[in-house]
Amino acid sequence: MIIHDKHPATILQSHPSESLTQSIDAASIGHAPPPNSWAPFFNPTIPEELQFPSFTQWVTGYFNHGDLSTRDPNVVSHVVPATSPIPSIYNMSEEEIARASNNPIGALDAAQMVFLAPHLLGAFRKACFDERIKQILPYMKISAFCCEHTGGYGPATLWDIEDEDKEHEGGHVKTRFIPQANHFTHWDDPNRALEVYLSCIRA
Structure with missing residues (x-):
């Protein structure tokens, strides 16, 4: 929760503030995963010791989806990130990656969700x-x-939140997509990330 004057703001975000595992995906709000969802964690075709390194490269990528305004789960890309822009993690040093990630706690967080x-x-x-x-x-x-x-997982969960809001007569949660940004905007463009937070408070 962020306090601004007398106006507290709870912000549900698609990217984590501290680690690679804190995100607004379906599991983190108690919902079932979206159709065709995929993640390196718990994937039996990936050796266990490689699941977290695979996850960090996958989750920091930029995914090209279809027209998200359709709210059609079939337009959402789950598995292969785009080749451009390059994933956030490739702009980081090994030391920065070690500070930002939390293996093996990441897998534990996912299991808890x-x-x-x-x-x-x-x-x-x-x-x-x-x-x-x-x-x-x-x-x-x-x-x-x-x-x-x-x-x-991001677009699908935002739609879940919108559906929940509608079921509760609407007007409780303001939702939006941030263009030209990925799961780690706070790494790739910190100033823009801060502006997004501030805009939520000012809304």
């Missing part, structure tokens, strides 16, 4: 839609955004 799904779903709905919370924090704004070149 899967097995704690009912609790995460309850927490998500309480934070976003519970009238008692709104009474306690009457000035709270909730924004969810997804960088449009994030992997397929």
Whole structure:
């Protein structure tokens, strides 16, 4: 939560603030994975010791999706990032990668999101839609955004949030896509990432 004057803002983001594993994907809000989803973690065709290195290269890529305004899961790219721009991690030194990643904790975080799904779903709905919370924090704004070149889990989960908002009569969560950005905008373009946060507070 970010406090600005008397207006708290809860921001649900498509990229992590500290590590490679904290992200708004379906599991982190207690939802089932989107159709055709894929990730290197828990993939039996990838040796266990290579799953996390594969994940860091995959998750920092730029994915080219189809027309996201259609909200069609079939236009979402899940597996192979684009060749340009190059993944964020290739602009980092080994020391920077070591500081930013948290293997083997990353795999543990992913497992926790899967097995704690009912609790995460309850927490998500309480934070976003519970009238008692709104009474306690009457000035709270909730924004969810997804960088449009994030992997397929990002757009799909933003649509899930929009659907949940609609089911609760709408107007609780402001959502949007950030153009020409990937899962790690705060690495590739920190100034722009900060501006996105500030725009959520000002909205």
